[in-house]
Every structure is written in C-alpha cells, then in structure tokens.
Amino acid sequence: xxxxxxxxxxxxxxxxxYFTIGEVSELCGVKPHVLRYWEQxxxxxxxxxxxxxxxxxxxxxVVLIREIRxxxxxxxxxxxxxxxxxxxxxxxxAATVTSSDQKDLVRExxxxxxxxxxxxx
Numbered sequence: 086x087x088x089x090x091x092x093x094x095x096x097x098x099x100x101x102x103y104f105t106i107g108e109v110s111e112l113c114g115v116k117p118h119v120l121r122y123w124e125q126x127x128x129x130x131x132x133x134x135x136x137x138x139x140x141x142x143x144x145x146x147v148v149l150i151r152e153i154r155x156x157x158x159x160x161x162x163x164x165x166x167x168x169x170x171x172x173x174x175x176x177x178x179a180a181t182v183t184s185s186d187q188k189d190l191v192r193e194x195x196x197x198x199x200x201x202x203x204x205x206x
Contacts, residue, residue, distance in 0.1 A: 095151065100193055103133070103141040113150045123153060126164050129171060144190070 095114055106117045113120075121140075124130050130149055132140040142150075149171075156167040 098144060098147050101144075102190070102193055102197075103143060104147060106132075106140045106142070109142045109147055109150060112147055113154055115150065115154055120150065123150070127153060127168060127171065 096112055098112060104112070106120055109115075109120060110117045115123075124132070127149075130146060130153070132142045132146055134140055153167055153171070156162040156170055157164070162170060
C-alpha cells in the first residue's frame with residue numbers, strides 16, 4: 086500500500102471506461118472500505134451500481150477520489166473540511182476534468198466501436 090504522502094507516486098489512470106472498487110483502491114492507494122465510506126460522506130462521489138450492487142467507477146470518480154485523498158491525507162483536512170473545500174472549489178475542478186476528459190472518452194468509445202465492427206465483420 087502506498088504511503089499517505091505519496092499522492093504524486095500514484096499509478097497513472099488507465100484509459101478504461103469503468104473501474105471496479107479493487108482497481109480504484111490500487112489506483113488511489115485507499116482501501117475499499119474507505120471508498121465505500123467516502124461515498125456516504127461526499128455527495129459528488131456516486132459510482133454506477135450494477136447487478137448485485139457492484140460498484141463501477143468512471144474516470145472522473147477516480148480523479149475525485151485522488152483529490153479527496155490529497156485533501157484528507159496530505160493537506161490534513163477533516164472530512165467536513167474536505168467536503169466544504171470540494172463544495173467551493175471541487176465543482177470548478179470537476180467541470181474542468183470532465184471537459185478535458187471528454188476527448189479521451191470519445192476516443193475510447195470510438196476505439197470500442199471500431200473493435201466491435203471488426204469483430205462483427
């Protein structure tokens with residue numbers, strides 16, 4: 086497990102559309118039970134739930150979790166303080182992240198569609 090102060094040393098986020106809770110745990114250096122707890126504490130964090138209540142996180146969720154981790158573990162915020170910080174600055178950052186990631190998502194989607202077309206032909 087990564088040290089709390091090593092947010093810069095987290096692995097890069099792969100170009101996938103959805104991530105399981107185990108994958109997000111490794112990508113963010115946070116245990117799965119902590120991720121489930123943060124879902125209750127931060128209203129912005131809402132992974133998609135599919136059959137059997139399995140969680141699937143998207144790229145913007147992983148970026149948000151890394152931001153929450155940085156606020157709590159590196160900057161020393163409390164849960165309430167981090168929630169307040171995300172409420173004032175998180176919306177702007179989330180909008181920036183999703184708009185910059187839109188091109189990546191479109192590329193991923195196009196690649197998936199091309200792969201499907203190749204598979205069908």
